[in-house]
Amino acid sequence: MFENLQDKLNQAFKTLKGQGRITEINVAATVKEVRRALTDADVNYKVAKEVTDRVKEKALDRKVLIAVEPGQLFVKIVQEELTELMGGEAEGINLKGDPAIILIAGLQGSGKTTFSGKLAAFLKKQGRNVLLTACDIYRPAAIDQLKVLGEQVGVEVYAEPENKNAVEIAQNALAHARKTGKKVVIVDTAGRLAVDEVMMKEVENLKKALNPSETLFVVDSMTGQDAVNTAKTFNDRLNFDGVVLTKLDGDARGGAALSIRGVVQKPIKFMSTGEKMEALDIFYPDRMASRILGMGDVISLVERAQQAFDEDEAKRISSKMRQNKFDFNDFRGQLQQIKKMGNIKDLIGMIPGMGKMMKDVDIDNDSFKPIEAIIGSMTPIERERPDIIDGNRKKRIASGSGTSIQEVNNLLKQFDEMRKMMKKMNQMNSSGKLSKMMK
Numbered sequence: 476m477f478e479n480l481q482d483k484l485n486q487a488f489k490t491l492k493g494q495g496r497i498t499e500i501n502v503a504a505t506v507k508e509v510r511r512a513l514t515d516a517d518v519n520y521k522v523a524k525e526v527t528d529r530v531k532e533k534a535l536d537r538k539v540l541i542a543v544e545p546g547q548l549f550v551k552i553v554q555e556e557l558t559e560l561m562g563g564e565a566e567g568i569n570l571k572g573d574p575a576i577i578l579i580a581g582l583q584g585s586g587k588t589t590f591s592g593k594l595a596a597f598l599k600k601q602g603r604n605v606l607l608t609a610c611d612i613y614r615p616a617a618i619d620q621l622k623v624l625g626e627q628v629g630v631e632v633y634a635e636p637e638n639k640n641a642v643e644i645a646q647n648a649l650a651h652a653r654k655t656g657k658k659v660v661i662v663d664t665a666g667r668l669a670v671d672e673v674m675m676k677e678v679e680n681l682k683k684a685l686n687p688s689e690t691l692f693v694v695d696s697m698t699g700q701d702a703v704n705t706a707k708t709f710n711d712r713l714n715f716d717g718v719v720l721t722k723l724d725g726d727a728r729g730g731a732a733l734s735i736r737g738v739v740q741k742p743i744k745f746m747s748t749g750e751k752m753e754a755l756d757i758f759y760p761d762r763m764a765s766r767i768l769g770m771g772d773v774i775s776l777v778e779r780a781q782q783a784f785d786e787d788e789a790k791r792i793s794s795k796m797r798q799n800k801f802d803f804n805d806f807r808g809q810l811q812q813i814k815k816m817g818n819i820k821d822l823i824g825m826i827p828g829m830g831k832m833m834k835d836v837d838i839d840n841d842s843f844k845p846i847e848a849i850i851g852s853m854t855p856i857e858r859e860r861p862d863i864i865d866g867n868r869k870k871r872i873a874s875g876s877g878t879s880i881q882e883v884n885n886l887l888k889q890f891d892e893m894r895k896m897m898k899k900m901n902q903m904n905s906s907g908k909l910s911k912m913m914k
């Protein structure tokens with residue numbers, strides 16, 4: 476996410492960070508480079524200039540020139556300005572009404588249907604009774620797609636494939652929701668490849684008829700400036716309440732994330748970073764600014780972990796670790812939970828400094844496949860006591876998992892080292908050395 480912008484900003488800060496003596500000239504040069512990084516990221520020139528003018532003013536005001544760590548103070552100032560640019564505080568969605576109605580609008584292919592499924596899962600996790608409604612009257616495939624997603628996340632989908640009146644379908648869905656005690660109705664609408672009058676009129680009619688508590692505009696962040704223009708067109712007609720930025724996982728420049736708020740004066744409420752149902756996050760401008768500046772986002776990382784990990788399971792595992800009984804069964808369970816947290820590269824990017832370091836390393840969730848296959852080819856006893864695996868069994872495990880004996884050996888060796896490390900930490904812990912070291 477935002478690799479190009481990150482690179483350019485880091486390049487800009489280099490002068491200030493490395494410089495022994497900071498002068499007004501190199502502060503001015505850095506400001507200029509930050510401005511260029513923003514315009515290269517597709518941020519409107521006027522906006523980029525306003526932002527960097529404020530950065531410059533603050534830098535002089537806070538005496539960056541004589542600061543102990545001028546580079547860091549400067550980065551902090553840029554972080555504050557980017558946060559402001561993206562809207563300051565995070566804003567939640569309005570769920571007033573019984574049921575609350577959420578209308579989803581946007582162009583075809585922007586990720587509306589995927590987001591509808593994700594939002595349903597997100598709200599369901601909060602304990603809400605949700606109904607998904609398919610109002611795309613042009614593409615039967617869109618209805619099927621929503622049905623598949625609904626099934627996947629365990630949320631009912633209302634559809635009338637034969638009905639060509641979107642308002643009528645939505646109203647029938649509402650009646651159905653009231654009858655079945657649903658508290659939130661998400662209405663997925665039809666999209667076109669480009670903004671057109673018929674489509675606009677249809678969403679407008681839906682909004683008038685339903686009076687939703689929340690109208691969300693979904694937009695593909697990878698389309699950069701087009702995303703901003705489309706947002707403006709939709710907002711002029713629909714006066715929506717918030718923006719959902721999708722496909723941030725593929726967006727290297729970040730222009731839409733940085734510019735939309737300033738142009739439409741509406742908050743970005745959610746961001747989507749992948750095709751999986753879990754890849755949805757609330758949009759926090761301050762965390763996003765930190766991420767853009769390569770400062771990581773540990774808070775989001777912890778939150779993802781809290782969502783993916785089961786507390787009882789975590790307690791059981793940590794007790795096994797303390798007793799030096801952590802085995803391959805536990806390890807496999809942990810891998811599965813990590814995968815639930817989302818795309819691995821994205822997760823690594825949340826650790827301060829790591830995103831940049833791992834930029835060119837090719838890892839994805841498939842990297843775990845051979846490991847899982849090897850563990851899958853072991854017998855339950857072998858998973859508990861890998862030390863009993865002899866040469867013959869290694870050969871069988873390798874052929875059973877489609878890997879090589881070397882890969883099996885490597886995994887066994889690494890696992891053994893991990894166990895030794897856990898043992899050492901346990902010993903240090905019980906002798907009080909670890910807490911001393913931590914201090």
Ligand code: GDP
Binds near residue numbers: 582587722723
């Ligand atoms: P709709 O036409 O607006 O309903 O768009 P869809 O929900 O069908 O999404 C279009 C395509 O984009 C599908 O292939 C989705 O899997 C994909 N997609 C949606 N959101 C994301 C995202 O955040 N990241 C990535 N990489 N793909 C996404």
